[in-house]
Amino acid sequence: MEISTTLTTEPVADERLAEILANPGFGSHFTDHMFTVRWNPSDGWHGPEITPYGPLTLDPATAVFHYAQEIFEGLKAYRHDDGSVWMFRPEANAERMARSSRRLALPELPPADFVQAVEEFVRVDQRWVPDAAGEKSLYVRPFMIATDRFLGVRPAEHVTFLVIASPAGAYFKRGPMPVTLWLTTDYTRAGRGGMGAAKTGGNYASSLVAQQEATAHGCDQVVFLDAQELTYVEELGGMNMYFVYADGRIVTPELGTILEGITRSSIIELAGKMGHQVEERKISIDEWRDGVTSGEISEVFACGTAAVVTPVGSLKWDGGETPEVSEAGQVTMAIRQALVDIQYGRADDTFGWMHRIC
Template sequence: MTTIELKPSARPLADAEREAILADPGFGRHFTDHMVSVRWTEGRGWHDAELVPYAPLSIDPANMTLHYAQEIFEGLKAYRRPDGSVATFRPEANAARFRASARRMAMPEVPDELFVAACDALVKQDQAWVPAHGGESSLYLRPFMIATEVGLGVRPAKEYLFLVIASPAGAYFPGGVKPVSIWISEDRVRAVPGGVGDAKTGGNYAASLLAQAEAAQHGCAQVAYLDAVEHKWVEELGGMNLYFVYGNKIVTPTLTGSLLAGITRDSLLKVARDLGYESEESRVSLDQWRADTENGTLTEVFACGTAAVITPVGTVKTASGEWTQSGGEAGEVTMKLRGSLLDIQTGKAEDKHGWMHGIV
């Protein structure tokens, strides 16, 4: 089922109010006029797909999501192209990861065609919310699914709701790209092998908040985790994957089942090769990170994700000391990769991989 019934709002936000928001949207503060809603019921499957005015949800206090956390989500962006058209970046990859998350959380899988059609319908209806071409601003899409069955039995629900909402997003670094400081959490873990670390589910992010608060207490903007078994191998940040630059080679930690398979992460493996760099997936230990920085073989470190695209790492702090990457500045390779990926997304460079999905 890919037909989505359109029930647009009779009172969308006035043009002047929308333009005022787009002038300084921030991230996740404002939402477009509409959302897409699709229901799933056991024995019936997906049904009642519709685009409706953005509005609060009515949830029973015994809603199973509130008690047992059957919830997954995605994040992707729509960009204004040089000719005024609008395209999303790799929505098919988000759709595939959404299905993988659903399987892990014992939820029904949204067919890729329905996932993409829902995103397309919302962007097409609210295309006036996509910021103008020329900068890093975009329209951020948040597809998500929750259980809607009412009851306190511990089991997979029999009813679900899939929704897509959208929020205009400004440049992650409005004053220019600045390296962030990283706190290495050596006593807390993000996920364990066999757990739900490779699913994009809210519980993973809730579990990261305490460690993130500890990072802030140490003057750091982000927290990085080690593996749960040996507490030795670097895994990822609370919401971003990591990359290590060794001269002409870039390395990202191997997916072990406890890391999220980031779409930006995957894209950068390919973009790096396009630019003539070697790129590979390999395990990197905390000791290796520190030693290779000190001996000069590790030249840059950066984090990546949908929101920021690429974030340079400046300072790394642990309970036993700290060190600086790239002299505390954004590295040359980091910035070259960041610019190259953004140019593809915004239409300034050729899309050799067919990643951009045109909508309007």
């Protein structure tokens, strides 16, 4: 793509930016620019541009508002100690977005164009990438929406792909302390043949009422079971699950109706290199509860781009609770440390995951 760039004439002042980067929170502040490219059947992808960040003007009849034809991604840019800026596995995000596009009948943005768009956008707004202190980073959000002005139900003939970014601190303010999970049996996240493997907003919207249920029971996150039998563990509202067994094995729920997380797949490779046998298979809720109670399962953790690796303290359900764990497990923290050390340039990237921006 030949991307045109129009720089803002009103960038955030250096003093204000320093304040933001010192305590960015998550998803509250946005960089000076955004990337946009549009698609239609006759022109294909056209007009790629980086412009000042600002509101979109959309007709009330725009298709995305009515039929939820949209997808998104999430990845991070990291500043290393030498001042250079790197991204973690953007090619994997590009390929996953292509898979999500196919599931929602959206046009596929070629992975090379996805990576180029993200790379050039981050390069323009590189001053927004915070230093590594406190595991800060720049969270990058590419997304694609149907922009037809039409109320009929059909695949969109006008589509817009955009990239915005927000500096981010640690997802959980307490740091990697064990979280409490609520097991919902009233709601499911996805069924066979559904959109569970696509990264689309509807999957997250469907998790919110269950998250409210979890919060009402004093829990941090909600756990979903499979929709067919309400027996097998799938994932949290926005994170994949891992189970560490006393003999060193690690098990994660198999793909199919869950999101193929980039952090999830990275941990499979990383844990294998660290000497663990990693299994992708069905794991029942009874195996989880009984295993933690008996000690056969020694650690449980969740993972995702935003939260990285988060230890699980206990699982609650209507009428019961697993034994509470007050500290993160040794294997959990070793995997977490190995991953973030690669991301922040403190360890050799033997996997070839890091992508230098500038």
